[in-house]
Amino acid sequence: MKAVVIRKHGGPDVLSYEVIMNPTPKKGHVIVKVDYCAVNHLDIWVRKGLPGKKVSFPHILGCDICGTLVNDSGSFKKNEKVVVYPAVESGIPRVSYSIIGAFGKYQGGYAEFIQVPQQNIIKKPSWLSDEEACALNVSYLTAWNMLERSNCKKNDIMLIWGANSGVGSASILLAKAKGIQVITVASDMKKINQAKKLGADNIIDRSKSDIGSEVLKYTKNDGVDAVIDHVGAKTWPISLNVLKVGGKILACGTTTGSDATINIREFYSKEAQIIGAYLGTKSQLVSLHKFMKLKKIRPIIDSIYKLKDARHAHEKMDNGNQFGKIVLKI
Template sequence: MDAVQFAAHGDREVVEYGPSPEPTLGSDDVLLDVRAGALNHLDVWTRRGLPGIDLDFPHVPGSDAAGVVVAVGDAVERFGPGDRVAVTAGRSCGACEFCRDGEPTLCVNYEILGEHCPGVHAERTAVPADALVPVPEGVDWTTAGAAPLVFGTAWRMLHTRGEIDAGETVLVLGASGGVGHAAVQIADHAGCAVIATASSDEKRATARRLGADLAIDYEARDFADAVRAETGQRGVDVVVDHVGAATWRQSLRSLANGGRLLTCGATTGPTPETNVNRIFGNQLSVHGSTMAGPGEFDDVLELVWDGTFEVLIRAVLPMSETARGHELLEEREGFGKVVVVPDSEYEGGADE
């Protein structure tokens, strides 16, 4: 079979697509015939190399995928051949204190498919059964392959960690990205007023269509100044910041007294300068968050599958052009998710 892979960390040219060993099916695993996957900024960081993570090369990346079950391990009862499923990526050990307390996303041995261990961007992949969710008939493969990680992440960040309430004002940075466009819709669905940031007229118009009440051009003006002006100098109750170093100080300045800053990533760098005086003086809270747990995935994906939330796709590419997909993410081209499809499936389209 063929798979996306790289034999060393580096720039986009290290990404290849070619022969890879067939996956080995464990007793708790499901063998999946992949119909579509999706890229995340996590794939870019994994390709470049993440501190403290030693990969076995060649490494198959990818944390998002959906497809049809081909076979199941002896211990699997939940799924059978022919089932439509999507990957949820996170793997907890089930034995540490956090897992025992019902908090698997805080697991001390937590792994993410494609980051800590082999991923799912291949013609076929073996995935633990507890890292899969059913996909209803009628949901197209691009949606199924692109939704879980970003919508699960945004849902946990806003509802579980941020505890947003109707009537609050939420600022979403980078609304054109995967997590950003999910967060806009989730906050709007919860009854919040939503302010989004985006760099082009087209992106800002799309953010408004998805539920943003106001969209700010962060390249034309300091977005914290704009937020203060639009809220009568009060600021917002919640900021969703997955950008990191480039936006951190403005994010803190955008918050009202007692506000919450939610973070799930740092695409511009993980070590921003922080005004500690503002944090304690204005009694701000900073909440870190990662991807969703099982119940959270169920809650948000039900709203994706029924069409309440829209998964925007900026490009559908064959897996042999995954490097181009990395370029789209790194250059911030387009709005929404980049989907990759096995070359053997691509000619007929991912939605068939």
């Protein structure tokens, strides 16, 4: 089969388009013909390598998959369209699960075929195209998990970092559909205009403004009920600073680094909560499908690349030039 393989960590040039052996079916697993695989920042982390995280080479990236079942499996029939829930048992003490195509034992979806545990298969939402359906399993699921756990209600105010990111754009769409007021952050006019189209109520241009003061201005100094922070070290201090008493930081990413310094006194005197989110459960993915259908929400697709052009897709994400999901057509 054709696949994009990495044989070492590095820049986009380590993504190598090759012909390799098809996966052989194992007990309790199914083979899926991959139709589309969305690119996630996680793919960048795995490509570059992270301290203490092992990958056995050659490795195939890609955790956000929509495809076609190759054989009957349980209640699923051959040729049925499916999406893949990306979390699998990690087998590592105190680590709940690992992610397909990432730092675990499963190869990912930058390939014509993939082998996944049978229980990870979910029927593809019929009202979405294949390229849209593949985009929900990681960023949208994590955004949904964070929104649910924020307990934010209609008219509550939420700060969502990175309007253009997979997680940020998903969070804006889903939060607006729940009636939450959204303040978001973007870094240029193009991204600001796109964030407006998603329905964000206030958009802060981080290339020009002091984000903390702008958020306080928009909330009349009250602060926000919750912050969705996937940016990490550089944004955590601001996220805490703009939080109102009893507010929550929902944290899922470390794009700018994982060692943040925050003011502990500020943290406890605000009775703040910091909640970590790692994807979400399979049942949350199913409830996300239902919610998006009910609210007629379609995921934001930035661009579609051919599998052989995966390195260009990575270059685009490395440069932060996307708005929404970058998808590979396999």
